[in-house]
Amino acid sequence: MLQLFKFKGGVKPATNKVQSVTLPIATAPLPSRLAVPLHQSIGGTPRPIVAVGDKVFKGQKIGEADGWISAAVHAPTSGTVIEVGLYPAAHPSGLTAAAVVIEPDGEDCWIDRQPIDYAALEPEAVRELLREAGVVGLGGAVFPTHGKLTASKTVPMEEMVINGAECEPYITCDDLLMRERAEEVVRGAGVFRDLLKPKKVLIGIEDNKPEAVAAMTAAVKALGDAFKEFEVIAVPTRYPAGGAKQLIRVLTGKEVPASKRSTDLGVQCFNVATAYTAWRAVAYGEPVISRLVTVTGNVGEPRNWEVLIGTPMDELLRIGQPKANTDGIIMGGPMMGFLVPDQTAPVVKATNCLIAHSPELFPPKPPEMPCIRCGECARACPHELQPFEMYWFSRAKNFGKTQEYAIFDCIECGCCSYVCPSRIPLVQYFRFAKSEIWARERDKQAADSAKGRFEFKQVREEREKADKAEKLAKAAAAQAAKKAAEALAAASAADATATESAPAPADAAEAAKKATIEAAMERARAQRAAAQPKNVDHLPPAVEKEIADIDARHAQAFGTAETPSPDGEKNS
Known part of the structure; x- marks a missing residue:
């Protein structure tokens, strides 16, 4: 017998599962329209490859x-x-998301499907x-399954776990799937086994599902020896x-x-519904276009339906024949689910349960009271956290301390x-803190990106300036070199010309001497012309006499005599 272990914390709420397991799985009728969201898994948003008016x-x-x-x-x-555009999303925010809206023709005509020998x-x-078949985790995380099918390069794969626990109250779609389609679930797990090659495959199912076990x-x-490493184990309901x-x-x-x-x-985990869709993809060539959904709560006929996505x-x-006092829809279970803001939102791959909400079934919670730090939340936490501390810091918006x-x-x-x-909605505070931290991280990344771009x-x-200056310098150097x-x-x-017509050395010296004398004489003439009075050619006799007296006194003072120059100018 396999030894079982315990995890810390946990609770035992009322299961409310009996209501929806009395009838077999049924196929939901074709709806009036199907709004298929493009983003239905963790990761990138698929690109639409159809347009309005296309036949599909x-x-x-x-x-x-x-x-x-x-x-x-x-x-x-x-x-x-x-339509290819925005449509109400199955999300607590009530926002819209990209979707392809299809109007059924009623023929339900398949593409050409081919089984594949994956071995x-x-x-x-x-x-x-x-x-390409759109296989993702149908237990709620919707992580693309192919991304989990690569073993570690350094740690050998010891165990592969197939999750059939389905612990959330009200939800029974996995229970009915295992009861009615067990062989296909096991064969799908075999596909995963052949890719990961674990030593053991452990199928864990809570012990409140004896029929599924x-x-x-x-x-x-x-299925015989080909699945001899498989073991089905009933685990305690908690x-x-x-x-x-x-x-x-x-x-x-x-841990x-x-x-x-x-x-x-050395371990990997997959949901039973994920294994089932993987087998349909390889054995029948069928992509993921539907899933089992539990319709329960305030309805006349709780049941599991195979529902088309969208x-x-x-x-x-x-x-499911909701009762008159139904006032909302919870997607998921009462523990982790949420009230759908827009009831026209489509079923997606993550939709495992719809609970018809009513005040009698889910009475309003009493008012929130102050935290008394009793520690009950810490004792119940399966991850051994301290929720009361996270609550105080979330409420104070001290997000660094929450981290x-x-x-x-x-x-x-x-x-x-x-x-x-104290009836404190602790999870709501934690979701608020996480969203704020993510928002700040996005802002920081955007700021860092902008700073990096700047x-x-x-x-x-x-x-560019240095390159331009270098080019200009090179151009100037080239021009200078050319000149x-x-x-x-x-x-x-x-x-060469001077060498051919150069005079004898003596003649050249004489010519240089004459050129120097001529230049000196020319400068002297220019200086005299600048010093002589201007406009003195037609002066009155009295003025001429006065000038002559001045010249005489000047000559007497400096001991010089004035003589007229050959060209009529006075020289001293």
Whole structure:
């Protein structure tokens, strides 16, 4: 017998599962329209590859996977694309999301489907096949399955866990799937086994589902030695035993730290519905276009339905015959689910349950009271956190301290809120803190990116200036070199001419002496002309006499005599 372990914390709320397991799985009727969101998994948003007016077939790809961590999206039925745009999303925010809206033609005409011998393919080709088929985790996380099918290169794969615990109250879709389609679930797990090659495959199912345990055990035995490493194990019923880390802890005793992936410890976990869709993809060529949904709560006929992706939630709820006092729809369970703001929002791959809400079924909670620091929330936390500390710092908007208390390790299971005697909605505070931290991180990244772009621009401009200056310097140097070459050539030519017509050395000296004397004489004449009075050619006799007297006194004072020059000017 396999030794089972325990995880810390947890609670035991009323299961409310009996109501929806009395009837077998039924196929939901075709809705009036199907709004298929393009983003239905963790990762990139698929790109639409159809346009308004296009005719599509059932199973035809309408959204191309964007990147490796992404998954394709397909048409749930045949019909006409009437809209590609924003549509109400299945999200507590009530925001819209990109979707392809299809009007069914009623023919439900499939694409050409081909079964695939995956054993003959390379592992990478099988992963690509699952990506193109839109296979994602249907337990709630909706992580693209192909991204989990690569084992660690350093740690051998010891165990693969198939999660059939389904611990959330009201939800029974996995229970009915295992009861009615156990063999296909086991074969799908075999596909994962062949890719990861673990030593053991452990199928964990809570012990409040004895029919599912029996059906899965019988399926494993019927498939023979090819599945001899498979073992079906009933685990104690305790919420949240269906959490991946909690179930891994119960079955293997391994605790997965927040900073590591489970493959680093040699273990990987998949939901039973995920294994089922993987088998349909390889054995029948069927992409993920529908899923099982539990319709329960304040309805006349609680039941599990196979529902096409994109079916409006209000139309699906009407099939279950909601009672007159129904005033809302909860998507998911009462612990981790949320009231859908817009009831026309479509069923998506993450939709495992719709609960008809009523005041009698879910009475309003009493007013929130102050925290008394009793520690009940810490005792119930399956991740051994301190919710009361995270609450105080979230309320004070001291988000740095919330991170010191590992707020991102919180899986928002709701155990702390469930046991709080002060009726504090602790999970809501934690979601608020996380969203604020993410928003600030995005702002910081945007600021850092803008700063990086600005600095890069500055560096680029400086580099361009330096390049321009270097080019100008090179051009100036080239021009100077050209002029120097021309001057050198002219000087060489002048030297050659001077050499040919140069006079004798004595004649050259005499000529230089005469040129110097002539230049000196010319300067003297210019100086005299500048010093002589102006406009004295036609002076009156009295003025001429006065000038003559002045000249006489000047001559007497300096002992010089004035003599007229040959050209009529006076020289001294």
